Amino acid sequence: MSGIGAGEHRSDARPASAFAGLGALRAADINSVRAFWRSVERYPAGGNVCAGRSAVGKRVIIVSGWACETRILPDGRRQIFSFLLPGDAIDLARELDLGCRALVALTRLETVDAGVLMGADGGEAVSKAIQVAIQQREDRLFDHMVRIGRLTAKERVLNLLLELYDRLDAVGLVKEGAFRIPLTQEVFADALGLSIVHINRTLQQLRREGLLTLKSGTVTLHHRDRLSAFACYQTPGSGNGPLLDELVA
Amino acid sequence: MSGIGAGEHRSDARPASAFAGLGALRAADINSVRAFWRSVERYPAGGNVCAGRSAVGKRVIIVSGWACETRILPDGRRQIFSFLLPGDAIDLARELDLGCRALVALTRLETVDAGVLMGADGGEAVSKAIQVAIQQREDRLFDHMVRIGRLTAKERVLNLLLELYDRLDAVGLVKEGAFRIPLTQEVFADALGLSIVHINRTLQQLRREGLLTLKSGTVTLHHRDRLSAFACYQTPGSGNGPLLDELVA
DNA sequence: CGAGACTTTGACCGTAGTCAATTTATGTGG
């Protein structure tokens, strides 16, 4: 860890004061860290994420919080396309063009400018990691399509939870097999193409069968291997790019 | 039309002989056309499309025929992610990596190397057009996700047909409001996340209601405007890139 | 003309949706 990791900084500590004990840092480093902090954007839960000050073509990394890509039909039906977690890269440019796709914060959200990260340490490594992250995002779109197109309700729920487990695990957000999941059942429903009531019943059933524990926003999946087989879940190819992992909470 | 258009050339005419009456062409032009023909790849219907001779990182344009991106689950269920039509660009590199996504020819298929096209006329124009085409492909993935996630069977069928209409129209493959659609109902079903039987019934119903005509592989959509509204179909943003259109049959 | 692929139809079933009411968090101001 480079020490830049922006874990649970609920505090409003300003960068300047935070540097008190860091006299050993070279001026360049300090400037990097300053730039990092300056580039942090915060969005409230439920809000539409849009390019902040310097709008266009911006690439951004999520440091904390969840977001989703979504579309709302004229009659109110909603489809959620993907979830964006800490460590994920967002191409703000192409996201919110037409009214056809929106980027919505599901929790309080913090992002940093990707360009700043690149400046901070060489650039190629981070740049490549972002490339990989963007590729993985597209791969996940296909997984999600299979989910809503060909899996049953039970399979859909489990399959999604298994994906979230792996993604959160990759950035260290799984503790003792459990992770926090800040999603209402309505969000779940809109992601999986099911009704909210049916999501609820499906979760109940999974609980009764002892396949998962879900209480006050924390999930534990039991027998992940068995669940994976049942839900047609395929762990993404191993040799990918966990380079970004070091940069997130 | 640049005259390169590769319409209905079922013949096996070799380039050399085809140049007989073209003495006016500069040597460079002739070389371009030769390169174009040399780069044509053909795939049989039902076959897996994979990079031909010079495999890796290759970008290719469909000249004639239909293909689709698909995944088959361990238990045989299949999901079709997208249809690829004449004029569409394919990134062979990222397509057929893992067993998680396959590119399948739905008809006899002909492609040309994108690089060759770029060499042929400047490059920036074609290159930009391909960029646009790739972006549009991603946009369509989201449309498709909405289809299978949130639309009813009737809406799904109509919505997809409306998209195909627009895409084929853009490359001149719609004649008098009708177009050829070389898809079995099974393919339809696997694309739309429905059973083959239900696709059949839905089509019957649409026919009875006079919303479409579908006979021996030719579709006509009646009252496209009304259908669009009913099926939540949104014509893609106008000012896009029909640059590639001149290059296809 | 026969084989195989594709389409069509009927009967029946089951997963998932809808509507509506109730219970349980979650939060907010006093």
Next chain:
DNA sequence: CCACATAAATTGACTACGGTCAAAGTCTCG
């Protein structure tokens, strides 16, 4: 810390969209 307002989760009763199974009908092509 409690009362109240609101969002979220649950449950029941009922419906319906879409799936499954099976058989018959069509179309194509060698």
